[in-house]
Amino acid sequence: MRVVVPYRVRDPKTRLAPVLDPEERVAFSRAMLDDVLAAVWGAGRVPEVLATEPLDADLPDPVAVDARPLTDAVNAVLDAAGEPVAVVAADLALATPAALARLFDAAGEVVLAPGRGGGTNALLARHPQFRVDYHGASYRDHLSACETIGAHPVTVDSYRLGTDVDEPADLVEVLLHGEGVAGEWLRDRGFVLAVDGGRVGVRREGE
Amino acid sequence: MRVVVPYRVRDPKTRLAPVLDPEERVAFSRAMLDDVLAAVWGAGRVPEVLATEPLDADLPDPVAVDARPLTDAVNAVLDAAGEPVAVVAADLALATPAALARLFDAAGEVVLAPGRGGGTNALLARHPQFRVDYHGASYRDHLSACETIGAHPVTVDSYRLGTDVDEPADLVEVLLHGEGVAGEWLRDRGFVLAVDGGRVGVRREGE
Structure with a gap:
């Protein structure tokens, strides 16, 4: 099984x-x-990192570069793979080995980890005909794609894999549940939880 | 083990x-x-339902009524229980038997299912001194409470239990992942996914 992490550099x-x-x-x-x-x-x-531009990374293989949109770049990997491929978003700052092991070890021709708002934050394609479409409500579209090719989809019920970090409110999740360098980075830059009337957000100290 | 579902009627x-x-x-x-x-x-x-006012429900025991704020009402249950108590939020429209079984079956003196924005959407208290505090970043506060009483906390990594339904954007999750009557209710009232420029929301047909 290959594990591909697409990454937008610019x-x-x-x-x-x-x-x-x-x-x-x-x-x-x-x-x-x-x-x-x-x-x-x-x-x-x-x-393996699949980046939109060259990037230094301490990995056994050089970073693959594909400047095309995410869906096209990932499908080019799936076209050529000839073996199961997992695709894991690069902004899953809450990902842990245990959470990813649930994805990698799940039975199923296609394994999907849904993200908030209809996204597909991580997946594992064991069926040779499965292709991705990340535009819009990709989780629903990926289920439809499975039906079309007769693949059996399985869903991984993970809060950690379901949390991608896109918006300021998502930084709450990184501060609370992140176990790696992204949470440290935020704390080093002065980000702290801000509890205001029962809602929880973030603020930057000194601001 | 008792399973208590607090519910705000009005x-x-x-x-x-x-x-x-x-x-x-x-x-x-x-x-x-x-x-x-x-x-x-x-x-x-x-x-068991713990409601803020009397409520009809088809349950073996009558609905318990406690008009106090959530934290006080739940802690009164914990004070009197003398056995493990699970507390499950009433707005977990994505909850499934499998997701709840992970909570109920997890080892740990206190088991927590975090929700988005620092909340605690479900928990299981096996330690007699554990009490809840739902105000603010309750997940963090519940971890601190465990430290204070020397209880070992365990976290359940579940997207379904982590998704409480508070805001219009959360209805996307119910439409996509709900397997019960809440999703049906939304569809019957004309709610459908609205994909707009890559973001997914909901709209009501005819609006």
Whole structure:
């Protein structure tokens, strides 16, 4: 089984712009990638990065570069793989080896870990005809794709894999549940939980 | 083990007011409660409802009424229980017997299922001194409470238990992943997924 982690190098995490400047978004995005790669290693697998541009990473294989949109780049990997492929989003800052092991070890021709808002945060394709479509409500579309090709889909019920980090509110999750460098990075930059009238958000100390 | 489901009878789910009128919020909230109760039954347990006002429910025991705030009402149950108590939020419209079984069967003196934004959506207290505090970042506070009383906390990593339904965006989750009457209720009222520029929300047909 291959484990592919797609990664957008330029101008990442634009929806975090209200709380992080462009350089910070690059650094935070990289910290999340490093946490995901560490979790894949921790689950006993060798991660591969599929990046939109060249990138330095301490991995056995050089980072593959494909500048096309995510769906096309991942499907090119699936076209050529000839073996099961797991695709794990690079912004799963809560991912742990145990959570990923549930994905990797689940039975099923296609294993899906849904994300908030209809996304597919991680998947494992064992069926040779399965292809991804990340646009829109991809979880629903991936279930339909399974039906079309006669593949049996299985869902992994994981809060950690279901939490991708896109918006300022998502930083709460990283501060509370992150076990890697992304949470540390936020704390080092002064981010703390802000409890206001029962709702929980983040604020930056001194702001 | 007792399984208690706290339920607010009057003016429930106020944050859904942008998309549901007051009567609809009552009906939808009740549909979610019924889904949670069915999931508890499905996991082989007998649910008890702890409501803020009298309520009809088809349960072996009459619905307990406690008009106090959630934290006080639940702690009164824990004070008197003398046995393990699980507390499951009534708005976990994605709960399934399998997801709840992971909570009920987890080892640990205190078992916590975190919810988005720092909440504690479900818990199981086997330690006699554990008490809840639902205000603010309750997950963090419950971990601290465990440390104070020397209890060993265990976390259940479940997307289904981590998804409570408070805001219009949460209805996406019910439409996509709900397996009970709450999702049906939404579909009957014309709610469908709305995919707009990659983000997924809900809209009501005819609106």
